[in-house]
Amino acid sequence: xxxxxxxxxxxxxxxxxxxxxxxxxxxxxxxxxxxxxxxxxxxxxxxxxxxxxxxxxxxxxxxxxxxxxxxxxxxxxxxxxxxxxxxxxxxxxxxxxxxxxxxxxxxxxxxxxxxxxxxxxxxxxxxxxxxxxxxxxxxxxxxxxxxxxxxxxxxxxxxxxxxxxxxxxxxxxxxxxxxxxxxxxxxxxxxxxxxxxxxxxxxxxxxxxxxxxxxxxxxxxxxxxxxxxxxxxxxxxxxxxxxxxxxxxxxxxxxxxxxxxxxxxxxxxxxxxxxxxxx
Amino acid sequence: xxxxxxxxxxxxxxxxxxxxxxxxxxxxxxxxxxxxxxxxxxxxxxxxxxxxxxxxxxxxxxxxxxxxxxxxxxxxxxxxxxxxxxxxxxxxxxxxxxxxxxxxxxxxxxxxxxxxxxxxxxxxxxxxxxxxxxxxxxxxxxxxxxxx
Numbered sequence: 001x002x003x004x005x006x007x008x009x010x011x012x013x014x015x016x017x018x019x020x021x022x023x024x025x026x027x028x029x030x031x032x033x034x035x036x037x038x039x040x041x042x043x044x045x046x047x048x049x050x051x052x053x054x055x056x057x058x059x060x061x062x063x064x065x066x067x068x069x070x071x072x073x074x075x076x077x078x079x080x081x082x083x084x085x086x087x088x089x090x091x092x093x094x095x096x097x098x099x100x101x102x103x104x105x106x107x108x109x110x111x112x113x114x115x116x117x118x119x120x121x122x123x124x125x126x127x128x129x130x131x132x133x134x135x136x137x138x139x140x141x142x143x144x145x146x147x148x149x150x151x152x153x154x155x156x157x158x159x160x161x162x163x164x165x166x167x168x169x170x171x172x173x174x175x176x177x178x179x180x181x182x183x184x185x186x187x188x189x190x191x192x193x194x195x196x197x198x199x200x201x202x203x204x205x206x207x208x209x210x211x212x213x214x215x216x217x218x219x220x221x222x223x224x225x226x227x228x229x230x231x232x233x234x235x236x237x238x239x240x241x242x243x244x245x246x247x248x249x250x251x252x253x254x255x256x257x258x259x260x261x262x263x264x265x266x267x268x269x270x271x272x273x274x275x276x277x278x279x
Numbered sequence: 280x281x282x283x284x285x286x287x288x289x290x291x292x293x294x295x296x297x298x299x300x301x302x303x304x305x306x307x308x309x310x311x312x313x314x315x316x317x318x319x320x321x322x323x324x325x326x327x328x329x330x331x332x333x334x335x336x337x338x339x340x341x342x343x344x345x346x347x348x349x350x351x352x353x354x355x356x357x358x359x360x361x362x363x364x365x366x367x368x369x370x371x372x373x374x375x376x377x378x379x380x381x382x383x384x385x386x387x388x389x390x391x392x393x394x395x396x397x398x399x400x401x402x403x404x405x406x407x408x409x410x411x412x413x414x415x416x417x418x419x420x421x422x423x424x425x426x427x
Contacts, residue, residue: 077400091311170308183377
């Protein structure tokens with residue numbers, strides 16, 4: 001290791017009075033530290049809490065699934081890309097949990113909301129919690145989730161709550177990169193080899209029905225998302241699966257698959273093992 | 280040295296009535312783990328400058344854009360081997376258009392040899408704000424701050 005490297009690692013470990021931290025563990029400084037968090041008149045606190053919580057849960061659970069690709073992705077650049085996308089979502093989740101906690105007014109911070117709620121209290125859509133299949137499966141999932149989230153955030157950028165609006169506006173730039181990434185992989189794999197196209201078809205067949213839950217949760221996004229998906233599939237020479245069940249998933253009501261419990265058990269294990277610990 | 284002001288993340292510094300000082304930071308990416316580090320460094324620098332009361336506020340809006348990086352900041356990035364960003368994409372209101380084909384040909388010069396014959400190898404680099412590129416002239420890989 002060169003002396004330059006030594007310096008980099010030493011500087012990471014340097015103690016700061018303000019306890020600078022990296023993106024892990026509990027006890028972070030409030031991500032909305034120093035932001036004017038007054039609730040504007042005319043914004044319903046309960047509605048804002050529910051909205052922020054749902055958006056944060058989608059992001060946290062999706063970020064955890066993306067993180068599970070680390071060390072397993074097909075190439076190093078892709079691993080870095082998936083970690084980056086997950087990190088963007090985790091950042092959005094932190095701000096949204098903090099905002100949800102403020103709007104709720106019950107003294108719960110981002111850690112309480114992320115680490116100390118049970119599966120039935122989570123409001124993420126089912127699509128976000130489904131286990132990672134092969135890479136094609138994860139790209140179809142990312143395409144569906146990012147297209148939908150981008151359409152939501154585009155609209156929420158005009159939300160009367162200035163904090164949610166600011167998080168949404170920033171998120172639009174980030175989600176644009178996520179959706180492009182998934183769309184480009186969909187084209188590469190769909191219009192690739194016989195095997196890659198077969199895997200994309202299989203992933204579409206499994207995941208396509210979960211769109212209904214996305215549109216049930218945010219009906220205003222449907223036309224935009226469907227137009228995006230049609231454009232991607234057309235370019236990828238993939239066919240949308242035929243008629244699918246009308247109702248698929250009620251994650252927004254707290255009805256989840258067993259996969260969420262498993263995911264949360266891992267995500268929450270250290271915080272729950274010692275709730276007083278800061279790590 | 281590339282400063283927080285060069286990067287455009289330092290939005291304001293003001294003296295307060297109590298003799299303290301308040302600095303205003305804006306995050307680059309929502310999940311950027313360096314924000315806490317930047318905040319700590321800023322407080323440490325203000326303490327060193329003799330301000331016992333040093334506060335840092337976070338400003339979320341307007342969102343940071345790579346257009347906020349100053350001309351000096353761009354020069355220093357290039358000197359450090361990191362290609363500076365091009366102009367950030369301008370978006371009309373309404374749905375964000377999809378980019379399906381090869382990424383647009385940005386005028387990105389290799390920070391090592393200066394050639395404009397470079398290509399993107401990955402849009403996601405070692406940190407959220409950077410893409411990976413390769414120079415076709417000198418064959419060296421390099422990082423670029425990607426437009427946002």
